[in-house]
Amino acid sequence: MKFFNKLLECIFLPSCGICEKLGEGYLCKKCGEKLEEYKLNLIEETTLKDFENIKIQKFYIMEYRDIIRKEILQYKFNGKAYLHKMFCEIIVKNKKTCEFLKNYDIIIPVPVHKSRKRWRGYNQSELIAKELAKRLGLKNDSNVLIKIKNNHIQSKLNKKERMKNVKNVYKVINKEKINNKNIIIFDDIYTTGATINECIKELKSANANKIGVLILAKD
Numbered sequence: 001m002k003f004f005n006k007l008l009e010c011i012f013l014p015s016c017g018i019c020e021k022l023g024e025g026y027l028c029k030k031c032g033e034k035l036e037e038y039k040l041n042l043i044e045e046t047t048l049k050d051f052e053n054i055k056i057q058k059f060y061i062m063e064y065r066d067i068i069r070k071e072i073l074q075y076k077f078n079g080k081a082y083l084h085k086m087f088c089e090i091i092v093k094n095k096k097t098c099e100f101l102k103n104y105d106i107i108i109p110v111p112v113h114k115s116r117k118r119w120r121g122y123n124q125s126e127l128i129a130k131e132l133a134k135r136l137g138l139k140n141d142s143n144v145l146i147k148i149k150n151n152h153i154q155s156k157l158n159k160k161e162r163m164k165n166v167k168n169v170y171k172v173i174n175k176e177k178i179n180n181k182n183i184i185i186f187d188d189i190y191t192t193g194a195t196i197n198e199c200i201k202e203l204k205s206a207n208a209n210k211i212g213v214l215i216l217a218k219d
């Protein structure tokens with residue numbers, strides 16, 4: 001059935017990422033309504049005290065639990081790359097998110113190390129960021145911020161270990177591309193913010209103007 005759906009999708013119709021119903025796009029009406037329960041739409045303004053007191057706005061779209069958690073895990077660890085279209089659909093249908101994104105020029109995904117990307121076959125945040133840029137008319141650049149060290153997986157560490165683990169693992173290349181630009185960093189899951197904060201510091205050191213954060217699901 002799954003193969004048949006995928007075949008049909010290739011010919012003419014996309015199917016719902018959750019229930020696989022054909023004909024209503026990448027997220028059907030019923031599943032879209034079900035997901036309303038997990039909507040967070042939370043904007044948090046934080047100050048990076050240990051780094052030039054930069055003010056950052058972080059936008060969390062959904063809560064990381066139940067069906068959202070299940071779908072993200074399927075997306076990340078079960079090879080279901082096609083689900084990026086459904087996640088993009090969730091984001092572009094959210095008016096508050098689209099309003100928030102209007103303040104920025106470029107969307108940059110949190111990078112993964114090239115060996116991890118090779119292993120998974122894709123960077124989950126990059127696929128969504130690219131699709132978002134296409135649909136919302138933003139610029140997207142996945143080659144500005146790179147991950148230079150293949151560190152331990154964050155999910156198995158505590159807060160202090162996480163901060164240490166991500167130190168100096170990201171690097172900006174092509175600095176001229178972000179000079180004085182308003183940049184939005186996109187990531188799929190937010191837990192302690194250690195990864196995101198490290199990316200912010202790198203981008204800010206490379207002279208980005210304003211930096212914002214867009215998170216699909218907050219743990």
Ligand SMILES: [Zn+2]
Pocket residue numbers: 016017018019020021027028029030031032
């Ligand atoms: Zn559905």
